[in-house]
Structure formats: structure tokens, C-alpha cells
Amino acid sequence: MSRPIIATTSLAGCFGCHMSFLDIDERILDLIELVEFNKSPIDDIKTFTKDCDIGLIEGGCCNTENIHILKEFRKKCKILISFGECAIMGGLPALRNDISVKECLAEAYLDGISTVNKEEILPNDEELPMILNKVYPCHEVVKMDYHLPGCPPRADLIWDVLHALILGTDVELPYEVVKYD
């Protein structure tokens, strides 16, 4: 079998899950023997050049660009994984979900105590993604196949899961790995 192809992205996340990914340390050398990376910040490939086997999604969806990328991942990847709290539940960005998006924008661009915007310019250029009314977890946008909990998920968990998926073996998920606190 040819080497499985992995793609990763960070949507409304902080890249912490990707940092945790890099925390697999020297095992990354083993990993690149086992897999090939396509679109991912890890190799800086910006657009898909082929269909992939596994997609790792960090972060939820807070704007239309996130949705677009997530849907593209769904099209290109056989297996899609929500990777960390923000992808699974919206995480910290979703703290705004109880506040209307109008209030959020007003606070950010007009009323915030550190805001200087005398002309009251609001971000409305066509090039910009449109902000969603709330932050959506990935599985509320597309079908997600697996969820890796953690903020961030531990490097060992990421390694074990990828290793198991690639080799088709079982993965052990002891309580300490999936507990919520």
C-alpha cells in the first residue's frame, strides 16, 4: 500500500493543537516514514494537490472561510478528525455564543475601551470572510468521523491515534486521555 496522506488545518483555533502535534518529538521522524503530508501548516502546502486519507481539523467555524475550508477537507479526506476542544465543542471562541454578534462587533470596533476608530470603519470588504452568528463545532457543519478530546489533545494521544489509523490497529484510550478536566 502506498503511504497514507495526511492533511491538517487550524480554523477558529489557536494552533495549540498543532503545537501539541509537534510535541510527538522525534516520533515525527517515524511519522514521515509512514505517511505523506499534503495541505498542512506543517509542510506549508496551501492548497490540496491530491485526495487525502486523513484530515485533522483544529478549531471550530467562526466565519465563512472556516466553513469553506472544512467542506473542502470533507471532500478531499476519507477520514476527518475533530482535533481538540475547539473543533469538538467550539472551545474558547464559542464563549461569544451567548452574546449577539452585533454586540461583539460593536465592542471590537466601536465601543471597546482600547478601540480608536474615529471614523467608525467596520470590516466589510468583500475579500473578508463573513462572520457567523455563532461559533459552530465541526460536526455541526460536516460529518466528522472521530473526535480527539483535549485542550490540546496530548501528543501521545495524537501519536497513538494516527499510528493506529495508519496501521489499522486498535487504539487504547485510558481514562486519563479522554477525561474532560
Add this chain to the structure above:
Amino acid sequence: MTKDFVHQTIKKFNSDSYRLLDMLLDIQQEYGYISKDNISVLAGELNQSEADIGQTITFYHFLRSKPQGKYSIYLNNSIVSKMMGMDKIARQFEKESGIKFGEVTKDGQISLHYTSCIGMSDQEPAAIINEKIFTNLTTFRVKEIVLAMRQGKPVESMYCTNFGGGKNSSPLVESVVRNNIRRSGPLLQLNYVPGQVLQNKVSLMSPDEVISEIKDSHLRGRGGAGFPTGLKWQFCRRAKGARKFIFCNADEGEPGTFKDRVLLTEKPEMVFEGMTVAAYAVGAKEGILYLRYEYKYLETYLKQVLQDLHGKNLLGENISGISGFDFDIRIQYGAGAYICGEESSLIESAEGKRGEPRPRPPFPVEKGYLGYPTIVNNVETLCSTVTILQNGANWYRELGTDESTGTKVLSISGDCLYPGIYELEWGFSINDILEMSGAESTQAVQVGGPSGALVPPSQFNRILCYSDLATGGSLIIFNQTRDLLRDVVMNFTEFFVEESCGSCVPCRNIPALLKKKLEKIQAGDGVREDLKEIEEWSNIMQINRCGLGHTAANPVITSLKNFRKLYEALIQKDVNFDSGIDLSAAVAESCEFVDRIPQL
């Protein structure tokens, strides 16, 4: 001036923070709401933090931390109210008053609120206006009522019918609420004479003999859970405590239930006698009637009944000449929270706290109110103990079925000709009940309120008893014109979202997620996977702490089990995944704010 009243109130309750709920209700009665300043005074005097006081206030929906209208209208949004035309009434109130629900008119005269079931399901739509009950509302009545409010008339003057039957017409009640007793048995009989059981039976029996008589009757709790009453009393008798308490649970909050309202209206002496018998049996001196705030219109009347019982030596010291048997009862109000019908939440609430269920063990019979052994019995259970001692356990066991003895007072409402109260022996089938109440073309019956089951016609031969269809007494009938998913399951699920105390994570979240699923399915975006997820998630509810948490997914689970076709008809057959997300709706607000035309 303001602070004087608050200080006096605190003094009235001996600065006892366990009486916080009473203080808050009194302060609200005086000022219409509980202000920040008053919260500060309470916190200082009771040596609590402002957050402690605040969390009690926010837990109960009749407690308010913002000014409300001089006339505050609480319209019942329970299932039966909606079936009987609540939406029209609500729109009419909004039209006449010029405000939306949740708002107060600018002149501070009127405020509109929704509230969960107020125990009037046999005479909906109904509302509570300044503690007075208004039933069978019509759009015409709404116009009249709002006009009278604009003219500043007293609420009592807004009634336009004669008072309800029985004690509802008593000068101490003067309420338009109707009893609608369609069938009476031993509890609702007319020949009950207060005090006979205490004087002629209990005075000749030892406490242990009383308990064994109740045990022999096989009486089980009538609130819904069905715990053997005699056993509960025995546990409490054996528990050691310097004080013991008898609580009567009159918090009937299960939508569709109103039997305790009728028992408290017509047989309050029997309820209090039952409490007194329980006190004698377990050795308690203090009793508390925990009365839901919705029934505050009975306050003057019930206080008078208690006073009369004192006058007849049926309460107080050396009751009925039994030397050393002292017992007294006070009324404790709830403030609007369904969960407080659960016995440990009820105790928490009576201690002035948020009504969150306690972890068990210890059970209330060992460590209950203020940490002392406590009995919590339903209104109907206590009445039943009186009839048992009056006529004997053998007589009682003859009624009903072998393992469900005695009678059950049912609250029947919904699509039938004769909604109301039916006291029946256990063992009737649903078919019998439909016939009795004049129901036709019945599509489904909700047995036991939202926490019970939605029963289809194929199971109408099932029997009401503890071993088959147990119920606290609520039966709601739906005919063929009702949309079970949209009107019934959705309403019940919203009820549980509202009434979860929020303590256990699954109970706090899953009903809200189920509501979303229902909305998605209703919108035609559902897929087979959604039904599977509903079933999987609902199983998690069993790890919640209390009965509410265990049953909060029941409306969805039982309807999915018994009416699967209704769900199947709405879901997409050829699609495996549909998130149901509507992108153009999701970006509408932000685009409008930044003045941008959405391009998707």
C-alpha cells in the same frame, strides 16, 4: 424607609438564613422585586455573600431582581394551555398592553411573563395575575382585563363569573377556580369529619401500631415514585434526631397535574390530619406544608384551617388528649421551580437555598431538613393514611389491585369532554378512562406528565398500577388533530430545558440538544443518524442525580419508541448527513451590522 422593612423582615425570621425564601417573598411582596440594595442588606445581616442571595433569587422564576409591572401577568405556557389556545391569548395580551412577553410597560403598570404549568389544566388557558388565578381566558376577556388594569382597578374586581364550586367560593378563597370533581372515592368523600381518626383511632394506638397498619395497607407514595409509605415512616421513626420534621409535598409541578390543588381546597383538614398522624408515628413535633407559589391564593384559607384545628385541639399541645403529643404546622412557599417536587430539592428549597437535589444517601428520613430526620409525603399520600386508619388496612387492600392497593386521584385534561378530577381504584385501563372522560378519536395519552410516557392506541388496554403504568396522576389526552412532535414532544422538551436545575451535566445539556434535534427534524433537515443519536444520548441521562434528570429525555424517547413513524416521515431517506446549518441565516446579522451584502 426601604431598609427598615428589610430589617424588620429579617428580624421577623430571627435572622435565620434558612428562612431566606420567606424573607425574599416578603420583600418582593412589599416592593414588587428584590433590589440590589436589599440584597446587600440581606447578605450583611445573614452573613452570606451577595452571590449566595443572588443564586437563590435567580433559581426561582417567581423571584425577580428587576422591577415588574404593578400587574404582573403570568400566562401558563404548559401543553394543555397551548392546546386550548394560549397563543391567541398571548398575542392578545401583547396587542392590548403594547409590550412583548418578558417586558414591562413604560408606565410600569403591566408586565407579561410565561410560566410553567400552574395546576389548572382542566380550565385552560389560565394565568396568575398578582397571585389571583384567571381561568378559561378568551381574547375578549384579555381586552377587558387589560382595560381594567389601565383604569387601575383591583385584580379581584376583574373576575366576571361566579366563584368556583366547593370551598373555592368560601369568603377566604373567593376564586374562580373550579374543582371539576367528576368521580369521588374515599379521599374526596363528603362524610369525612376532621379529627375522628386522631380522636377515635390514633389515640388508642401506639406509634408502632400506626406504622404497622400503614404498612399492612401496602400504601405507596402518590407523588409518582411509589415508595412504600409505612416503610418510610418506620425508617424515620428508627432514625435518631433531637428534632424530626413532617413535610407535606404540595409542590405539584408535573404539567397536567392538579389533584393536590383540589385536595387542598376541599380536604385541607384531611391533609393536616395525615401530617399529624405521621408526626405521631415517627415522633415529630414540627410540620411544614411546602406549598407551590402558584397556589398562594389559598393562603388565607389554609391559615384559617390551621387555626381552627388548633381551636379543636387537633394541633398544638397534647393533641386529642394524647399526653405529650405536640405538633404544629407552618406553611412554606416555594417560588416556582418544578424540581422542588423532588424531596431532597424540596428540603433544600425550604432551607432557603437553590432547590438542587442532594446526593443520596443519606436519605431525608435520616438526614433531612436542617440535618434532622424528615418525612416528605405527597398531599394525596397523607390523605390516604387518614382513610386507612379510619377504615383499616384490610378495607384498603380490598381496593385496587393486589400490589397497587387503594385509590388514585387522577388529573385528566386535554382533548376530552369532561376534564377534571377522577378518584379511581388502581387497575383501570386507559380505555376505561377515555370512555369515562368522554374522549374520542384519541391519538395518544401522556401518562404521568412529561416525565412519564406517551402511550399509543395499541397500548390503551394497559392498566394504571405500579407494575404497569405508574403515574403521579397526570393524564393528558391528545386527539387526531394534534401534531404530537411539534405540539407535545417539543413543549415537554422545552419544559425540561427550562426546569433542569443545572447541577448534572447531562441534564443541563442533553434536553437542550434534543430540542435542537427536534427542531432540525421538524425543519426537514433530519437524517437517520439523528434518530440514532437521540437514542444514544438519552441513555446517558441515567447518570443524573435525580428523577427529573433520569426522565427528562422521556418525551423524546417514548415518542420515538411508540410513534416512530412520525419521525421517519420527516427525515430525509437518501441523505446520510445534513448538519441543518443555514449559512445565509448565520451571516445575516453580522453583514447587516457592517453594512455588507452577503455573498455565499
